[in-house]
Amino acid sequence: xxxxxxxARERLERSALELFTEQGFAETTVPQITExxxxxxxxxxxxxxxxxxxxxxxxxxxxxxxARITAEAPAELGPIEVITHCLEQAAQxxxxxxxxxxxxxxxxxxxxxxxxxxxxxxxxxxxxxAMCGAxxxxxxxxxxxxxxxxxxxxxxxxxxxxxxDGNGDPPLSKVVAQTLAAFRGLTADQAGKPAR
Amino acid sequence: xxxxxxxARERLERSALELFTEQGFAETTVPQITExxxxxxxxxxxxxxxxxxxxxxxxxxxxxxxARITAEAPAELGPIEVITHCLEQAAQxxxxxxxxxxxxxxxxxxxxxxxxxxxxxxxxxxxxxAMCGAxxxxxxxxxxxxxxxxxxxxxxxxxxxxxxDGNGDPPLSKVVAQTLAAFRGLTADQAGKPAR
Numbered sequence: 001x002x003x004x005x006x007x008a009r010e011r012l013e014r015s016a017l018e019l020f021t022e023q024g025f026a027e028t029t030v031p032q033i034t035e036x037x038x039x040x041x042x043x044x045x046x047x048x049x050x051x052x053x054x055x056x057x058x059x060x061x062x063x064x065x066x067a068r069i070t071a072e073a074p075a076e077l078g079p080i081e082v083i084t085h086c087l088e089q090a091a092q093x094x095x096x097x098x099x100x101x102x103x104x105x106x107x108x109x110x111x112x113x114x115x116x117x118x119x120x121x122x123x124x125x126x127x128x129x130a131m132c133g134a135x136x137x138x139x140x141x142x143x144x145x146x147x148x149x150x151x152x153x154x155x156x157x158x159x160x161x162x163x164x165d166g167n168g169d170p171p172l173s174k175v176v177a178q179t180l181a182a183f184r185g186l187t188a189d190q191a192g193k194p195a196r
Numbered sequence: 197x198x199x200x201x202x203x204a205r206e207r208l209e210r211s212a213l214e215l216f217t218e219q220g221f222a223e224t225t226v227p228q229i230t231e232x233x234x235x236x237x238x239x240x241x242x243x244x245x246x247x248x249x250x251x252x253x254x255x256x257x258x259x260x261x262x263a264r265i266t267a268e269a270p271a272e273l274g275p276i277e278v279i280t281h282c283l284e285q286a287a288q289x290x291x292x293x294x295x296x297x298x299x300x301x302x303x304x305x306x307x308x309x310x311x312x313x314x315x316x317x318x319x320x321x322x323x324x325x326a327m328c329g330a331x332x333x334x335x336x337x338x339x340x341x342x343x344x345x346x347x348x349x350x351x352x353x354x355x356x357x358x359x360x361d362g363n364g365d366p367p368l369s370k371v372v373a374q375t376l377a378a379f380r381g382l383t384a385d386q387a388g389k390p391a392r
Contacts (some may be wrong), residue, residue, distance in 0.1 A: 121317040158342045
């Protein structure tokens with residue numbers, strides 16, 4: 001008989017990540033994960049399609065979320081300001097410092113396996129496409145929307161990676177500000193130069 | 197006895213792409229490809245590891261090539277100017293208009309298959325990493341190098357996609373200039389605003 005398991009999903013996530021880290025992703029089986037979590041494989045498959053999806057749990061909502069934040073940014077904002085708005089929203093709501101250990105371990109596991117790296121890239125591509133669509137709805141043409149979305153995701157990836165590297169110090173909101181400043185520095189050499 | 201086959205590689209590429217387009221990537225076998233090309237499977241495997249790699253032939257040199265062009269750009273250029281230099285070099289040397297039909301068909305096949313899309317993303321990631329390393333060697337810090345490389349690849353992808361969409365009109369050098377102008381427009385809203 002199926003019963004509600006308090007925190008079952010979180011226990012499975014944590015057990016899976018521990019095992020992936022200790023013995024490798026390829027070497028870890030679902031029964032090993034459920035044994036460590038003290039749960040059944042039936043419970044596992046109620047929460048996750050397979051062991052890979054434990055690492056991407058909940059992220060299927062990310063494209064829609066990013067599209068919504070982009071769409072809801074004030075109409076008068078230009079593209080880089082919209083990206084700034086999205087990053088600030090994400091820093092405030094999506095990533096909490098008490099998940100840092102989890103995120104660092106997760107990142108190491110993904111880096112260790114080619115299939116996981118590809119899965120991560122595909123997720124980022126889906127986020128980019130959703131953001132691109134939202135920029136088009138704001139009135140950007142195809143080219144501007146594509147560039148804005150790819151730039152936004154590039155800045156986001158750089159900021160998040162830096163935050164995890166720094167172990168949460170400085171906090172994400174500050175790392176986002178630093179990353180945006182670095183992006184401005186990158187494009188500052190355009191100022192005052194004739195278009196080529 | 198193995199003999200040199202004039203144009204064997206090109207015939208295999210073309211036959212493979214025709215079959216992928218006509219009947220689907222998953223449904224196409226190596227013997228079908230070699231039969232259409234009038235060659236043996238032994239010849240096929242002398243040129244390609246598997247049918248997937250036919251679509252990515254020669255691209256294993258792309259990361260090193262991009263790194264070299266980035267490294268050799270004049271020292272006084274800022275990041276966006278280096279990216280411009282790389283794109284202009286690529287437009288002149290890598291992509292010729294007589295390959296447009298091939299590139300459009302190849303793009304459609306890749307879009308049709310999840311494994312191929314992931315392979316394409318991995319290739320772009322390898323190019324990004326190579327460009328990032330070259331920017332670090334030019335003296336950029338890790339964050340600036342990461343942002344410059346991701347921005348460069350984003351602009352490159354947008355330009356190349358637009359060129360293929362437009363069937364080579366305008367020529368790639370012009371599409372590159374348009375894409376760089378659109379990127380400048382994207383970041384133009386930063387001008388005169390205080391850093392946040």
